[in-house]
Amino acid sequence: MPSQRHRWLLALFAALALVVAACETDDDVDDPADEDVEEPADEPDDDDDVGVEDDEDDDVVEDDDAVEEDDDDLTPAEGETILDVLAARVDEDAPDPGEEAEAEEEEEPEEPEDEEASFASLVEAVEIAELEELLESEGPFTVFGPTDEAFALFPADSFEELVADPERLDEVLGYHIVEGEHPMDELEAGDEFDTVSGQTLTLRESEGGDLLVEGAPIVEADIEADNGVVHGIGAVLLAPAL
Numbered sequence: 001m002p003s004q005r006h007r008w009l010l011a012l013f014a015a016l017a018l019v020v021a022a023c024e025t026d027d028d029v030d031d032p033a034d035e036d037v038e039e040p041a042d043e044p045d046d047d048d049d050v051g052v053e054d055d056e057d058d059d060v061v062e063d064d065d066a067v068e069e070d071d072d073d074l075t076p077a078e079g080e081t082i083l084d085v086l087a088a089r090v091d092e093d094a095p096d097p098g099e100e101a102e103a104e105e106e107e108e109p110e111e112p113e114d115e116e117a118s119f120a121s122l123v124e125a126v127e128i129a130e131l132e133e134l135l136e137s138e139g140p141f142t143v144f145g146p147t148d149e150a151f152a153l154f155p156a157d158s159f160e161e162l163v164a165d166p167e168r169l170d171e172v173l174g175y176h177i178v179e180g181e182h183p184m185d186e187l188e189a190g191d192e193f194d195t196v197s198g199q200t201l202t203l204r205e206s207e208g209g210d211l212l213v214e215g216a217p218i219v220e221a222d223i224e225a226d227n228g229v230v231h232g233i234g235a236v237l238l239a240p241a242l
Contacts, residue, residue: 075138079226082143083126083135086230089223091118091148117220117232121151128163129170134196139227140181142193144201144213146236147220154236171197175239181228184221187211199239213237 122145126132135141151159162169174197182193189205189212204212211218216235223230 090120117147141228142182
């Protein structure tokens with residue numbers, strides 16, 4: 001028979017076994033706090049979105065700048081341009097610039113004959129001043145164009161000096177060009193026009209009641225083009241200083 005001491009030891013060992021088993025059971029239970037918590041996905045940052053929108057806005061601004069730069073370029077006109085009309089009026093037999101100015105004439109100049117005006121010298125001057133693009137653009141423009149007869153009255157030395165200075169030539173030719181299409185029946189004495197060179201051109205009336213462009217008579221009116229109109233005049237106009 002086991003002694004009382006022996007029974008007490010058995011009971012103690014049994015109790016210890018129960019305690020050990022309980023501890024092992026607690027270790028096997030997962031602690032929710034120990035579980036890996038899945039972090040939520042990063043939500044879009046409003047600042048990042050703003051940055052994207054700002055970039056898009058920058059692109060729009062850059063595109064607008066490109067449009068403004070394109071606006072600076074002249075749009076070619078369709079059809080027969082002012083330059084085409086002038087080039088079609090080139091008479092190879094027309095007098096050279098300064099030719100009539102060098103001749104000593106005691107008699108009054110003859111009235112111009114009723115024939116088409118020639119613009120060979122004007123076309124040459126336009127090419128030297130590189131104004132072809134302007135006269136081929138949409139416009140519309142009105143050109144008070146000196147005829148070959150007008151250039152023939154212009155001193156030869158002065159003409160040579162003029163074409164040797166493209167900047168001055170550009171200014172002089174620009175004084176003969178105004179924006180807008182102004183046919184003869186809309187013109188009257190006292191009209192003033194801003195020219196493409198920046199000065200003001202004034203229409204006047206002669207003693208005989210004829211219309212003058214500054215002091216130059218209109219020798220042929222309403223030479224039509226698809227981007228404006230040309231009025232042939234009998235003198236080369238010298239623009240006043242800017």
